[in-house]
Amino acid sequence: QKEVEQDPGPLSVPEGAIVSLNCTYSNSAFQYFMWYRQYSRKGPELLMYTYSSGNKEDGRFTAQVDKSSKYISLFIRDSQPSDSATYLCAMNSNYQLIWGAGTKLIIKP
Amino acid sequence: DVKVTQSSRYLVKRTGEKVFLECVQDMDHENMFWYRQDPGLGLRLIYFSYDVKMKEKGDIPEGYSVSREKKERFSLILESASTNQTSMYLCASSLESRYQETQYFGPGTRLLVL
Numbered sequence: 001q002k003e004v005e006q007d008p009g010p011l012s013v014p015e016g017a018i019v020s021l022n023c024t025y026s027n028s029a030f031q032y033f034m035w036y037r038q039y040s041r042k043g044p045e046l047l048m049y050t051y052s053s054g055n056k057e058d059g060r061f062t063a064q065v066d067k068s069s070k071y072i073s074l075f076i077r078d079s080q081p082s083d084s085a086t087y088l089c090a091m092n093s094n095y096q097l098i099w100g101a102g103t104k105l106i107i108k109p
Numbered sequence: 110d111v112k113v114t115q116s117s118r119y120l121v122k123r124t125g126e127k128v129f130l131e132c133v134q135d136m137d138h139e140n141m142f143w144y145r146q147d148p149g150l151g152l153r154l155i156y157f158s159y160d161v162k163m164k165e166k167g168d169i170p171e172g173y174s175v176s177r178e179k180k181e182r183f184s185l186i187l188e189s190a191s192t193n194q195t196s197m198y199l200c201a202s203s204l205e206s207r208y209q210e211t212q213y214f215g216p217g218t219r220l221l222v223l
Contacts (some may be wrong), residue, residue, distance in 0.1 A: 008149055043113070043199050043214025044152075088151065096167070097212065101151040 003027050006089055006100030014108050019076040023089035023100045026070065030091040030098070033065050035074045038086045038102065047087070048074070079107045112136070113215035115200055121221045128187040130218050132200030139205055141183035142212065143167075143175060146197040158183055190222045 006023045013019055021035075032051055036044035048063040050056045050072075056063045062075040072091070076083055084107045089100040116131035134141065140159050144152040144167075154167030156175040164175050172194060176184045183202075187194055197219050201212040 004151075006151070041118075041216070043201070043216050045214065046211045049211075090152075096154060096157070097152075099152040101149050 003098050004089060004091060004100045007103055008101050010104040010106055012106040012108060013079060015079060015081060017079050017107075019074075019079050019083070019105060019107075021074040021076075021087050021089075021103050021105065023072050023091075024070055025072070025091060025098075027091075027098075028067070028070065032092055033063070033072050034090045034097070035061075035063055036088045036090060038088060040085075044088055081107045081109050083107050113200055113202055113213050115198075115215040115218050117218050118216065119219050119221075121223065122187075122190050123223055124191060126187075126190050126222075128190050128220065128222075130185040130187075130198055130200075130220070132183045132185070132202075132215055133181055134183075134202040134213070135181065136202070136204070136213075137180065138202035138213075139180075140203045140210070141177065142201040142203075143173075143183065143185045144199045144201065145169070146199055146217070152199065155185065190220075192222050194220065195222045196220060 004025045034049040035047045037047045038044040050063045053065050053067045060077045064073040086102040086104045088102040090097040113134045142157040143155045153169050158164045158177040174186045197217050199217045200215040203210040203212045
């Protein structure tokens, strides 16, 4: 079993929809949880990070961590075609990140 | 803005060739990383370095070596390329070794080994 599980998709939704992207993990020692976005033919870039449980909001994006269920989510409101990308979750308890496989998201105009 | 550059965007090599992938960062970051990215497997850490001339094995170091002679430059070496090393290679850097530090990525090198 992988330490971090993430559905690779693709996930295709119409423009304006609310998108939910998720990861589950097995290591209860993870403390920092991150979402990276990767556009085609580019390297990943940090989108959001949270520490411990709870929600964090940044514009149309909300990151949610449920440590009791070992489950993290990224919500995108009012999705735009420019949000089409691969979204990778990452988490760690030391300086090494453990990555999900990434979910390919397609927003249809 | 942090900039991480990689020497090539695309490379085609033959089995058995020695391959050098170079990465340069311009923000005086302490840590540098080499990953490979394969569909369905996400990013897997090959090697990382937390200081000049220092290196640590990641999860999949077999068949690879690295060199960090200067702080800004981190090279990945495939001593004898094999077809199973066909992949996207991503270099990253981060300021410090604290666990929440953001990693900044280069654009990647897509390597095809024939």
